[in-house]
Amino acid sequence: MLADLVRSTAETVLTEHGLDTAVLPATVTVERPRNPEHGDYATNVALQVAKKAGVPPRDLAGWLAEALAADVTITSAEIAGPGFINLRIAADAQGEIVRQVLDKGAGYGKGDALTGTRMNLEFVSANPTGPLHLGHSRWAACGDALGRVLTAAGAEVTREYYINDAGVQIxxxxxxxxxxxxxxxxxxxGYAGAYVGDIAAEILRREPSALSLPDDERTQTFRDLGVALMLEEIKRSLSEFGTEFDVWSSEKSMYASGRVEASVEELKQHGHLYEADGAWWLKSSDLGDDKDRVVIKSDGVPAYIAADIAYLLDKLERGFDPCIYMLGSDHHGYIGRLKAIASAFDHDPAVVEVLIGQLVNLLRGGVPVKMSKRAGTMITLEDLVEAVGVDAARYALVRSSHTSTLDIDIELWTKRTNDNPVFYVQYAHARLSSLLRNASELGLTVPDAATTAAADLGLLTHEREGDLIRTIGELGRVISTAAELREPHRVARYLEDLASAYHKFYDSCRVLPQGDEQATGLTTARLALCAAARQVLANGLALLGVSAPERM
Structure with a gap:
């Protein structure tokens, strides 16, 4: 790995000049420069550590560039600006990226940066009072993709859905x-829409005498069966969308199990609750929140935050760090209160991470789509899937940062052209699959993990080959960054760059022999490169929960 080479070389250079190697970071930054004329890769390690080492950055960069240029895998190392080092890599060394992809297969790109970390990822968590709407759809796609990315970075991730099955809305x-x-x-x-009538009819089908029950029993019957039926539909919608959860936690169970009462009592004992105006308040303003919060109202009824307290404590006791909450745009106030709750239980407030997602609008030709006939007041997840399909819906929802408002235009996302981002990426995979099938039909060996050693990857010297190889090699860094920043949209944008690099390669570099031409070593090398590109596209699409079709 180039970053490892740069770091080990820097360690040697510092030692040779009698300088402290402890100034080096655990991992040095090696990136592709925006302008390819500057080289294949660039590192700023000299700028990072020169001041701590007590030498001018350009002096350190000069020593490091000279040492790196002596390595057989580096064709040139040049100083730029105040101390950057631009690197050009030998073709056979770059070709090792292709070999790694074919060797690791579906595991290529995965890392260990988060190994040993137990994360709780809570997302969607819609009230079981209606179908999942467009906003929930965004979290269903983004949350699932983030879970996949965090797992690929080495974390142990528990995907959790919190069922708000108690309280006024129920x-x-x-x-x-x-x-x-x-x-x-x-x-x-109350709740309107055809779905309410459908559920009511199903309740009567199961319990024909429900309406004739005494008031309390009737209400309890409709409440219990209604929530159960709605939850069944939510689970079905999510499963059909490719989003699955490991744990389904119930707000109602927090009360029934006594966890709410116990957690509130624990806060009282630690002096984090006080009584005023007949109510019990959390001293959350002392713990970083913007104000104190009522936990037990003056009538003795727990406020909504009481269940939040019990639920967060439950997560902390299960050993999760961090606990990530993915919430809607109207939940900014939850950030301070959740962190305050963590502090009240003697945890670092950083154990709580809250990601706030912005609104989603569904358009057709730039015009907002009318409300769902079935849900009555909203556009549902099923409406979106019916309009553009699961793959396009997931990709569209993940492609942009969750912090920005998102417009999804049905006309764009159903096009079978390169204007449609998911088509563009999937078509690259299908095109590669077709090329490799054709190679097999011609009797050519498509290199894989077992046969790639026979391929002379040093023959891949064309500019477009180099661009494609270097783009392939970025997957691990993209996954690591997306995991660290909680930004799965980076994977989608990377895939579009990779598809673009492949299409440009395909237009410039002929892979298969034509007519009576004989296959050459370059043919085999290019087939290996194509197999690697297809594998990385498939790996990236899998991180988004999007299919990688072999035919389109």
Missing amino acids: DKFAASLIAAAKGEPAPED
Whole structure:
């Protein structure tokens, strides 16, 4: 790995000049320069450590460049600016990237930066009072992709869905179901839409006498069955979307198990709660929040935050660090309160990470799509999938940072042209698959892990070959960065760069022999490069939960 070579060389150079090697970072930065004329790669390690080492950056860069240029894998090492080093890599050394891909296969790009880290990733967590809407869809795609990326970076990730099955909204849902079962309009602030009638009808099918039960029993029946049926639909929608969860946690169970009462009592004992105006308050403003929060209201009923307290404590006791919450744009206030709760239980508030996602709009030709006929007041996940398909929906939702508002235009995402980003990437994979099938039909050996040693990858000297190889080699860095920054959209943008590099290579470098031409060593090398490109495209698409078709 080039970064390892640069670091070990820097360590040797520092030692030779009597300088402290402890100034070196554990991993040095080696990146591809924006301008390819500057070289294949560049490093700023001399700038990073020169001051700590007590030497001018350009002097250190000069010593390091001279040492690196002496390595057989480096064709040139030049100083640029105040102390950058631009590197050009020998073709056979670059070719080793291809060999690594074919050797590691589906494991290529995975790393160990987060090995030993147990992460809890909570996302979607929609109330079981209606279908998943467009905003939930974004978290279903982004959360699932982030979980895959974190796992690829070595973390042990538990994907968790928190079921808000207690409280006022559930009461309103039950009242709406009862009204629908009676053929009456939904109560004020209740839930409307055809789905409410469908669920009410199913409840009556299962419990024909539900409406004739005493009021409390009737309400409980509609509440329990309604939530169960809605949750079944949510699980089905998510599964069909390719999003699965390891744990489904229930707010209701937090109360039934006594965890809410126990966690509140623990905060009282540690002096983090105080009584005022007949209510119990969390001293959250002392713990970094913008204000204190009511935990137990003056009527003795727990506020919503009481269950949040119990739930976060439950996660912490299960040993997760960090606990990542993916919440909607109206949940900014949760950041301070959740971190305050962690502090109240003597944990570093950094154990809580809150990612806030922005809104999603569905358009057709630039015009907003009308509300769902079934849900009545929203566009649902199923509406999106019906409009553009699972692959396009997932890719569209992940492709942009969750911090920005997202417009998804149906006309763009259903095009079978290069204007459609997911088509562009998938087509590159299908094109490669077709080329490799054709090679097999011609009787040519497509190099794989077992046969790649016979390929002379040093023959890959064309500019477009080098561009493609170096882009292939970026997957590990992209995964590591996406995991560290919690930004899975970086994988999508990388795949588009990789598809572009492949298409340019294909247009400039003929792979298969034509007519009576005989296959050469260059043919074999290029087939190995194509096999590697296809593997990396497949690996990247898998991180997004998007299929890698072999035919389109």
